[in-house]
Amino acid sequence: MEVEPLPFDADEAVARGAGDVRHGDAEREAEFKQLGGYFQLEPGNRGLFAGLLPGLVHIQATDPAAERLARMIDLITEEALANRPGRDLVVDRLIEVLLVEALRFHAERAGAAARPGLLSGLADPLLARALRQLHGDVARGWSVDALARQAGLSRSAFSERFNRKVGVPPMQYLIEWRIALAKAMLQRDAPPPLEAVAAAVGYQSASAFSTAFRREVGSSPSHFTRAAAA
Structure with missing residues (x-):
């Protein structure tokens, strides 16, 4: 399809109803219609969820x-x-x-x-089994062996397939998912105690969680909470 540039004043073409704007010759039949919308992701989690969305569908x-x-x-x-x-x-x-x-x-x-990412992983019937279990019980002490059993694959076959489809190794994905969930909890108006956040996302102690959080995010959970509330 060829796109013909419009003169600058075409932007003055006009509203025909709530949120409905017509560009170009108002007397001619429209060649196409565009409906716009957007989703807003928390800045700290954009990297994790970016793999879910293709550039264009x-x-x-x-x-x-x-x-x-x-x-x-x-x-x-x-x-x-x-x-x-x-x-x-x-x-x-x-x-x-x-x-x-x-x-x-x-x-x-x-x-x-499909490009590597969560969507590609969920589209794979074997990986989808493991991902659904992981997402449904993120606090469980998951290992590559345990996830591989959920998928019905050997450890090596599962790791290779997961890395190829999702784009990161299984344990790295688990860490990123846990940290994303923890961020959401820490950004609440009344965040739970650090020990509760740690337990909810699979860490046995607040100190272990804080170490993992700082490694992934670059700041401590308390600093992240204060920055989110500012």
Whole structure:
């Protein structure tokens, strides 16, 4: 598709409803429509979750998945324009579902060509077993052997497959996931005691947790909590 540059004053083209802006000749039929939205990730966890999201997901109108997504977009648009109780909550949840559907589509189509990351790992049936167990019980004393058994693979085969699909070794992923969860707890309005945070994410003592946290984040948990509250 060729893109023709528009003159600067085309940006003055105009609002046709709540949040609806028309660019170009208002009398001509629109060549395409764009619906925008965004998700905001905590700065400290962006690196961990960046692997989940592909740079671009292109779903052609002829693809069977397009019809389902189009219906969801229509629902989002309808709800966003309605002035009904709970509108923002409903729109937020619908957009989350839309994101999940788009990522499902990407994982199914990309297959072996998907870039390493959590999404690629979850798309692998064997690794997904281990990841679901890990996410469901992050405080457990996981080892590579224990995760490999969940996947039904040998230790070496599991490690190679995990590193290739997810992009990091299994134990490094576990540490990063634990620290991400700990950050979320420390950023609450009333953070739990350090010992409780440590136990919740799989560390036997506050000192062991603090050492791991400082190594991954570059600051102590207490300093991180103060900075988050500032």
